[in-house]
Amino acid sequence: xxxxxxxxxxxxxxxxxxxxxxxxxxxxxxxxxxxxxxxxxxxxxxxxxxxxxxxxxxxxxxxxxxxxxxxxxxxxxxxxxxxxxxxxxxxxxxxxxxxxxxxxxxxxxxxxxxxxxxxxxxxxxxxxxxxxxxxxxxxxxxxxxxxxxxxxxxxxxxxxxxxxxxxxxxxxxxxxxxxxxxxxxxxxxxxxxxxxxxxxxxxxxxxxxxxxxxxxxxxxxxxxxxxxxxxxxxxxxxxxxxxxxxxxxxxxxxxxxxxxxxxxxxxxxxxxxxxxxxxxxxxxxxxxx
Amino acid sequence: xxxxxxxxxxxxxxxxxxxxxxxxxxxxxxxxxxxxxxxxxxxxxxxxxxxxxxxxxxxxxxxxxxxxxxxxxxxxxxxxxxxxxxxxxxxxxxxxx
Numbered sequence: 001x002x003x004x005x006x007x008x009x010x011x012x013x014x015x016x017x018x019x020x021x022x023x024x025x026x027x028x029x030x031x032x033x034x035x036x037x038x039x040x041x042x043x044x045x046x047x048x049x050x051x052x053x054x055x056x057x058x059x060x061x062x063x064x065x066x067x068x069x070x071x072x073x074x075x076x077x078x079x080x081x082x083x084x085x086x087x088x089x090x091x092x093x094x095x096x097x098x099x100x101x102x103x104x105x106x107x108x109x110x111x112x113x114x115x116x117x118x119x120x121x122x123x124x125x126x127x128x129x130x131x132x133x134x135x136x137x138x139x140x141x142x143x144x145x146x147x148x149x150x151x152x153x154x155x156x157x158x159x160x161x162x163x164x165x166x167x168x169x170x171x172x173x174x175x176x177x178x179x180x181x182x183x184x185x186x187x188x189x190x191x192x193x194x195x196x197x198x199x200x201x202x203x204x205x206x207x208x209x210x211x212x213x214x215x216x217x218x219x220x221x222x223x224x225x226x227x228x229x230x231x232x233x234x235x236x237x238x239x240x241x242x243x244x245x246x247x248x249x250x251x252x253x254x255x256x257x258x259x260x261x262x263x264x265x266x267x268x269x270x271x272x273x274x275x276x277x278x279x280x281x282x283x284x285x286x287x288x289x
Numbered sequence: 290x291x292x293x294x295x296x297x298x299x300x301x302x303x304x305x306x307x308x309x310x311x312x313x314x315x316x317x318x319x320x321x322x323x324x325x326x327x328x329x330x331x332x333x334x335x336x337x338x339x340x341x342x343x344x345x346x347x348x349x350x351x352x353x354x355x356x357x358x359x360x361x362x363x364x365x366x367x368x369x370x371x372x373x374x375x376x377x378x379x380x381x382x383x384x385x386x
Contacts, residue, residue, distance in 0.1 A: 008296050015303040015323060019310065024376075027316050031323065034300070038326055045293070045337045047345050050329075050352075057352055062322065062359045069363045070315060073376045084379045089310055096306030103298035108291060115290045116340025126342075133346050145353050152357035159364035162371075 003044045007037040024073075028066050035059045046118040049127050193219040206231045293334035300327035314366050314376045318359070325355045 014033040021027040039054035122129050134142055169177075181187040193216050196208040205224050207215035220230050300323060307320030329348040336344025370376050 004292060004296075008292070011296065012299055012303070015300050018316070018319065018323065019303060019307050021316075024313050024315050024319075027319055031319050034323060035326060038330060041293070041330060042333055045333050047333050047336070047348075050333060050345055050348055053349065053352055054329075057356055058322075058326070062356060065359055065363055066315065066319060069367060072367060073315065073370050092306060092309035096302055096309065099305060100299060100302035103302060104295055107294050107298055110291055110294070112290045112294075112338055115338045118337055118340055118342070121341045129342055130345060130349070133342055134349070138346055138350075141350060145350060148354065148357050152360045156360045156364040159361070159368050 003040060007040060011037045024070050025067070028063060028070060031066075032059055032063050035063065046122065047126065049130055195219045195221075203231075205229055290334055290338045294331055297327045297331040297334065300324075300330070312377050312379060314369070314378050315363075317378060318362055318366070322355065322359070325351060 011034050014030040014037075017030040018027045018034075021030060035054065035058045039051050039059070042048075042054055043051040178187075178189045182189040193208050195204050196206045196219065205220065207217060207230065208219040210216050215232065217225070224230055304320045304322075304324035304327060307323065308317050311317050311320065329351055332344040332348040332351070334344075336342060336348075366376060
């Protein structure tokens with residue numbers, strides 16, 4: 001009973017939250033709260049099989065399907081508040097309240113008496129007892145259910161299938177198109193330049209620097225450029241100066257000879273006899289430690 | 290056992306109001322799921338009340354049918370969204386064009 005009185009207010013609040021949540025994702029997460037609480041209630045009602053099925057099928061499969069569709073449709077697609085049918089919303093709330101009051105008042109006058117014990121019905125265990133019922137008396141319903149599931153799977157594939165209107169471009173087509181663009185518009189036929197990957201951070205958002213010091217805009221993904229998260233080359237240069245100050249290296253000074261290299265930040269590394277490269281190339285690595 | 294039935298009817302009512310009030314087709318669908326879950330709770334509670342497992346079997350079948358229904362319903366919502374770039378139930382008032 002304690003389980004019930006703890007979970008019932010949570011479930012009702014979460015269900016009410018579904019009504020008022022502006023964003024569909026919030027409604028989905030609140031629905032997850034309701035479903036998991038329901039699973040716990042099933043466990044309290046001596047239905048361990050339904051407890052597992054509720055978690056696996058409802059919160060595991062169905063809710064994830066909802067979330068996937070929400071991601072496809074767009075997470076921030078919020079509800080419109082425009083009333084298309086005049087007076088529909090107040091009328092719906094009134095009808096709902098009426099239904100709720102009638103149900104609650106009517107049902108709370110029931111006296112069902114002491115509940116029977118499921119121990120006798122659960123004799124060899126809940127799952128074998130359920131299987132005995134499903135595969136004997138309800139075997140026809142079970143078979144029809146299986147055909148329903150097959151129909152649903154095929155139907156979902158048919159609905160989600162899209163006929164291709166144009167033939168798929170092959171590698172040869174793409175290569176020919178690239179050469180045609182080069183001939184017509186002078187577009188560079190090779191691959192796009194890689195972004196400037198520096199030691200300071202994962203720098204796909206930092207454009208590569210051309211030899212003259214300007215940024216190569218085509219080296220950054222167009223998606224990042226559209227979001228406005230591209231770091232500018234001057235900001236990067238300031239970062240490098242800042243880093244040098246922190247390391248105690250004189251800003252924009254010439255590369256020092258290898259004998260002057262401080263070894264304290266390299267001392268904790270395991271000795272690597274194969275490392276024969278210039279210690280200056282370790283500046284970036286030392287900055288991270 | 291009455292309080293389980295009352296809780297189930299409250300959840301059912303909230304789901305029904307949600308179906309009537311909300312405009313986003315996916316949220317409407319979630320409210321349908323909430324109503325199905327409320328019915329399942331009533332079935333399981335009655336199974337416990339009567340001391341046999343028929344109610345749990347019925348709840349199990351409801352879950353299976355709900356799974357099939359969600360698959361088809363979400364596929365339809367995706368198809369409508371592809372056609373008119375919106376998941377609002379108002380935009381799909383005509384099943385054509």
